[in-house]
Amino acid sequence: MNRPPEPTLPLSDRGLAYGDGLFETVLVRDGTPLLWSEHLARLLKGCRVLDLPPPRTEALASALAGAGPGLGVLKLVYTRGSGGRGYAPPASASPRLEAVWSSFAPDQQRWAAGVRVRRCRLRLARQPVLAGIKHLARLENVLARAEWRDPAIAEGLLEDDRGQLVEATAMNVFFLARGAEQVSTPSLDQCGVAGTLRAALLEQGAVVEAPLLADELSSCEAVWLGNSVQGVWPVARLDDSEGQPQHGWELNDVHRAFQRRAHRLLGYAGAD
Incomplete structure (x- = not known):
């Protein structure tokens, strides 16, 4: 299976510039995410702390659908997106959700x-x-x-x-x-x-x-x-x-x- 190209964030993205965002690293077995409810709970708590709108359910489902067969790790990166002036966040955020899947074997x-x-x-x-x-x-x-x-x-x-x-x-x-x-x-x-x-x-x-x-x-x-x-x-x-x-x-x-x-x-x- 060819690995899809990794996503590219623009230099204006606040996650890249300031760390203004969240990430989750999810173990996925044959398309099923392990401890998904715990990952989602932590992600949503992070959104509340950072005052970010939560990711859309369909966007998360699409990210999970990109996981390959067997055992792998899906990394989700959720940023505030671009905008704002300096550290000041934009009045209305347009968040970005990016996902990268890779096969994995534990040590x-x-x-x-x-x-x-x-x-x-x-x-x-x-x-x-x-x-x-x-x-x-x-x-x-x-x-x-x-x-x-x-x-x-x-x-x-x-x-x-x-x-x-x-x-x-x-x-x-x-x-x-x-x-x-x-x-x-x-x-x-x-x-x-x-x-x-x-x-x-x-x-x-x-x-x-x-x-x-x-x-x-x-x-x-x-x-x-x-x-x-x-x-x-x-x-x-x-x-x-x-x-x-x-x-x-x-x-x-x-x-x-x-x-x-x-x-x-x-x-x-x-x-x-």
């Missing part, structure tokens, strides 16, 4: 063996107005991801200026605190992206929100990273911000049980 080796992660030096700014939504202005994530080049490091963990664990550069964090009976995930009411897999697990009662200082990660019984495309990666090794080993975990039934529960939501197998 099952990371499911099975777990991953090595590091703490990032960059600290996330707290901005509760934008917290949770997936807006286009993601320079913090870009700078954090640029902190390492070692391919053995799968992800970087981000904290805020108070040392509270928030997320990874492109995934949410889940942890089982020592002595706890329930898996937790940091609250994202000040900063961070509220992932759709995280939302589904919260809705199921599989996880609860709880704070955790990044310095306390080593005391946790288990740590995972997850999103709606890659699935769940157990964390096997934690490095500090200089790449020096800080803690390690042996993967066990606790890791696998949570992974299986999350993967059922995505149609992925477990990692037994």
Whole structure:
């Protein structure tokens, strides 16, 4: 199957110029979007925050219809469009919705063996107005991801200026605190992206929100990273911000049980 040409945004588009827009990255299996209700809910919340008219139902349906066979990822980009003067938005927006589909295969080796992660030096700014939504202005994530080049490091963990664990550069964090009976995930009411897999697990009662200082990660019984495309990666090794080993975990039934529960939501197998 030939990949269709990628859309081109004009230089006047506010999403390109200012990050004035939103995006969703949707796992699609044989034309069926996974966790679609969660993706749509986050997109609509982002529209309310940015005061954007929501995308038309028929436009979203057309974008989904462009997904190819098999397993793939559909990236939706929704901008305010062009217009306005400087930062001032136009009185009446004419949003643009663009979609790009590509085939995808998850990294099952990371499911099975777990991953090595590091703490990032960059600290996330707290901005509760934008917290949770997936807006286009993601320079913090870009700078954090640029902190390492070692391919053995799968992800970087981000904290805020108070040392509270928030997320990874492109995934949410889940942890089982020592002595706890329930898996937790940091609250994202000040900063961070509220992932759709995280939302589904919260809705199921599989996880609860709880704070955790990044310095306390080593005391946790288990740590995972997850999103709606890659699935769940157990964390096997934690490095500090200089790449020096800080803690390690042996993967066990606790890791696998949570992974299986999350993967059922995505149609992925477990990692037994």
